[in-house]
Amino acid sequence: MVTFGCAAVADVEPQALGFTYWFESPPDGKPRAVTIRFTGRRVGEKRKPRRDDTFTVLETVERVLPASGRIAITGRFTTVAPGEWHVSAIPMSPKRPAGRTGSSTPSLVSLPKASTTGPTRFAPVVRIRAPGAHLGAWPAFVGLGVLAALMAQALLAAHLDLSVGTTLGISLIASLVGLVGAKLYYAAQQGPRALMKSSALVSTGMCIQGFVIGAIGAAVVGALVAGIPVGSLLDATAPSLLFGMTIGRFGCFFGGCCAGRPTASRWGLWSSDRRVGMRRIPTQLIESAGAFVLGLVAFLVVWNATGYQAGTVFVGTIAAYTLGRQVLFPLRDLPRNTAHGRAVAIAASTLVLLTALLVGVFA
Numbered sequence: 001m002v003t004f005g006c007a008a009v010a011d012v013e014p015q016a017l018g019f020t021y022w023f024e025s026p027p028d029g030k031p032r033a034v035t036i037r038f039t040g041r042r043v044g045e046k047r048k049p050r051r052d053d054t055f056t057v058l059e060t061v062e063r064v065l066p067a068s069g070r071i072a073i074t075g076r077f078t079t080v081a082p083g084e085w086h087v088s089a090i091p092m093s094p095k096r097p098a099g100r101t102g103s104s105t106p107s108l109v110s111l112p113k114a115s116t117t118g119p120t121r122f123a124p125v126v127r128i129r130a131p132g133a134h135l136g137a138w139p140a141f142v143g144l145g146v147l148a149a150l151m152a153q154a155l156l157a158a159h160l161d162l163s164v165g166t167t168l169g170i171s172l173i174a175s176l177v178g179l180v181g182a183k184l185y186y187a188a189q190q191g192p193r194a195l196m197k198s199s200a201l202v203s204t205g206m207c208i209q210g211f212v213i214g215a216i217g218a219a220v221v222g223a224l225v226a227g228i229p230v231g232s233l234l235d236a237t238a239p240s241l242l243f244g245m246t247i248g249r250f251g252c253f254f255g256g257c258c259a260g261r262p263t264a265s266r267w268g269l270w271s272s273d274r275r276v277g278m279r280r281i282p283t284q285l286i287e288s289a290g291a292f293v294l295g296l297v298a299f300l301v302v303w304n305a306t307g308y309q310a311g312t313v314f315v316g317t318i319a320a321y322t323l324g325r326q327v328l329f330p331l332r333d334l335p336r337n338t339a340h341g342r343a344v345a346i347a348a349s350t351l352v353l354l355t356a357l358l359v360g361v362f363a
Helices: 137-159 164-189 192-196 208-226 230-255 283-304 312-331 341-362
Strands: 015-024 032-042 054-064 070-077 084-092 114-119 269-272 276-280
Touching: 015 032, 015 084, 015 114, 032 070, 054 070, 137 164, 137 230, 137 283, 164 208, 164 230, 208 230, 230 283, 230 312, 283 312, 312 341
Parallel strands: none
Antiparallel strands: 015 070, 032 054, 032 084, 070 276, 084 114, 269 276
């Protein structure tokens, strides 16, 4: 059962039920789907059972790779009556096409049934807690990343003869605007209805693209109001932003978001998308390493280069980072939203990067 150690909010409404079934992937055969049926009934009630005293939930791992190790699938039931529940997990046999009597892959009937008993818990925590998804990891690493970014930006601002206090004030305000942008961008990806909901700003999802757009826009406006050179401020911001992402992506890895595709490779790492924990391509850590290298290069250019066109470092750095993200997208366990969006983004970011390099070299 999904539990957590904070007794202060354990019984706070709303309540939800979370449960995890563990199994081992088969040693050989072909990739296939595995479906687990969770059934629950509330215990300890002496009255006649009502509709909300039982439930049935089907959870499916769409692609189980042979020899990929242990797998954990977590189900949740949110419209549940608070209290103690007994939950059973029953593996379901796959449906065979009509006329087919056998299969070359091991049968899922060998997976054992299981049951356990436990209480409901605070729903916002149950929705994000799972094996491999650690509560508080994302805000902790992102907060540390913001602190590192502000320190790097202050160092570069002093080197470029910018007012450190004014620069940090603009960045703090820009970060708050970026936070709103990240939530709105995430809601927009879910569709127009999600964007129009009043809960869009308090949803758990956020998107880095929305943060960059909102924060950079606010930083430009702040620089104009404060009388700081916009190009120099953005050049000091670019490596700082990437250093923050370097640390923040660890929060994504340990917090269970932006997960990579399943893999049986020895280079894969066991992680979770908050629903299925398995060996995956560590796309968050790969992106973190890329952001660090790119941020270090940008930092050294701003620190050592002279006579370049202010703002080109920022433009080139953001274009290079965008290009790297597009290259990594096929390794992430996310459906593609558009047919040609990735190709257009790669072409556009490559063109912008080359233009920034040419301007920087000739300047």
